[in-house]
Amino acid sequence: MIALIQAGGAGTRLKSITGDTLLKPMVPIGGKPILEHQVISLARSGVEHIWMVCPGHTNQIEDYFGDGSKWGVSIHYFKELIPLGTGGALFYAAKVFKEDFFLLFGDLMLDIDFGRFMKFHKAHNSIITTFAHPNSHPYDSDVLVPGENSKVVHLLSKKEPRDFYYENLTNAGVYVVSKELLDTFLDLDEPVKMDFEKELLMPSIYADGVYAYRSSEYVKDCGTPDRYESVGRDLEKGVVESRNLRNKQRAIFLDRDGVINKFGNFVKKADALVLKEDAPGALKRINESPFLAICITNQPVVARGETTFGELKQIHDKMQVLLGERGSYLNGLYFCPHHPDKGFEGEVPELKFDCDCRKPKIGMLLKAKEDFNIDLEKSWFVGDTKQDVQTGINANCRTILITSGDPNPDGKYPNAKPDFICKDLAEAVDIIFKEEGVN
Numbered sequence: 001m002i003a004l005i006q007a008g009g010a011g012t013r014l015k016s017i018t019g020d021t022l023l024k025p026m027v028p029i030g031g032k033p034i035l036e037h038q039v040i041s042l043a044r045s046g047v048e049h050i051w052m053v054c055p056g057h058t059n060q061i062e063d064y065f066g067d068g069s070k071w072g073v074s075i076h077y078f079k080e081l082i083p084l085g086t087g088g089a090l091f092y093a094a095k096v097f098k099e100d101f102f103l104l105f106g107d108l109m110l111d112i113d114f115g116r117f118m119k120f121h122k123a124h125n126s127i128i129t130t131f132a133h134p135n136s137h138p139y140d141s142d143v144l145v146p147g148e149n150s151k152v153v154h155l156l157s158k159k160e161p162r163d164f165y166y167e168n169l170t171n172a173g174v175y176v177v178s179k180e181l182l183d184t185f186l187d188l189d190e191p192v193k194m195d196f197e198k199e200l201l202m203p204s205i206y207a208d209g210v211y212a213y214r215s216s217e218y219v220k221d222c223g224t225p226d227r228y229e230s231v232g233r234d235l236e237k238g239v240v241e242s243r244n245l246r247n248k249q250r251a252i253f254l255d256r257d258g259v260i261n262k263f264g265n266f267v268k269k270a271d272a273l274v275l276k277e278d279a280p281g282a283l284k285r286i287n288e289s290p291f292l293a294i295c296i297t298n299q300p301v302v303a304r305g306e307t308t309f310g311e312l313k314q315i316h317d318k319m320q321v322l323l324g325e326r327g328s329y330l331n332g333l334y335f336c337p338h339h340p341d342k343g344f345e346g347e348v349p350e351l352k353f354d355c356d357c358r359k360p361k362i363g364m365l366l367k368a369k370e371d372f373n374i375d376l377e378k379s380w381f382v383g384d385t386k387q388d389v390q391t392g393i394n395a396n397c398r399t400i401l402i403t404s405g406d407p408n409p410d411g412k413y414p415n416a417k418p419d420f421i422c423k424d425l426a427e428a429v430d431i432i433f434k435e436e437g438v439n
Helices: 012-018 034-044 060-065 090-096 114-123 179-185 196-206 225-236 279-287 309-325 363-372 386-394 425-436
Strands: 002-006 049-055 074-080 101-105 108-111 128-133 143-146 152-156 170-177 210-214 218-221 250-254 291-298 332-336 380-383 398-402 420-422
Touching: 002 034, 034 049, 034 060, 034 108, 049 060, 049 090, 060 074, 090 179, 101 108, 101 114, 108 170, 108 225, 114 128, 114 170, 114 210, 128 143, 128 196, 143 170, 152 196, 152 210, 170 218, 196 210, 218 225, 250 363, 250 425, 279 291, 279 309, 279 425, 291 363, 309 332, 332 363, 380 386, 380 425, 386 398, 398 425, 420 425
Parallel strands: 002 049, 002 101, 049 074, 128 210, 250 291, 250 380, 291 332, 380 398, 398 420
Antiparallel strands: 101 170, 108 218, 128 170, 143 152
């Protein structure tokens, strides 16, 4: 596997740290330049050849990394005498690369299982595969709009006004690029300044050739002092490395109604969804910890014909927008639309069956386990009913019951005993962090 790193950033927004001469990718975090963290992550995944696009006026990157043998890789350099934008250097790559490759930008702190990323790319025969994840500020990020089978159908620019709800699925700035895309440069006699997103990514989206690789792994922009400090804290706490999907993950599974949003009756329209006051802050604490935050929810309103899949998506998009406005997010969201009982007016017959995903069965948790490499026995389930508690027990998770409603409305789970009982998600996070020794 090979990688191309755009390493020419000047770090204008980090002048207080870089001074007048230090390139942004060379800013130290945890005693190493940002760029070195990228090289280490690539090498661990078996990437053998790394090409770096460097500015022509300085050799500070070449002087530090040399031929790459210190890190067990072979490092080569493209020198930009004139800045070519985020896409222009692919002209040089087209002359050298004979296979699909990773494209990274040098101001990102990351730790990724690149082999898993490439496997997804190959399976989808993608022109460009973009690393996609939720973040704590989707309102000022480029957001991907996914269609079926992870295909990207649109990219919402952070510069576009948004008066609608959308999924918190941001474009992280890490890609797998196909050799097919490079072939578009072969007819050029010389490099041309080019914007990767506008002139390569967007046309590839409209050609149905871009797919979103969803991952909970750590990728964060270090481009502002606040984000630089935040990344430093994450690195010190071990969050950066622990999120790599080579490692078994720990999750806090969350019921939706009564835990994240207020629950008086089933939420059937987006207008009816209201977050619980403690939920955004509690989720933000989970986001800053080694745990993943994953919502697991039964939504029988779809099978009963009271809500459509489109309306349910609007509800979940609203929830993610509201959480994002408060600086928090969910790493994953799984719902069961089925219901075993027939006889409801307007019900959807094809959804009326005894499925494997409806809680307290653990089909949704098993899917999350596969997607995020989760160790269920080291995870927790937080819900406001004994059905949730029984779900956690069935999956060998530790459990917490929140006392915000009737814990056992249908009396089916009298023997479901939670490990802890508390009043809300904020208190549940306190208990979990104390039990797990998380600061």
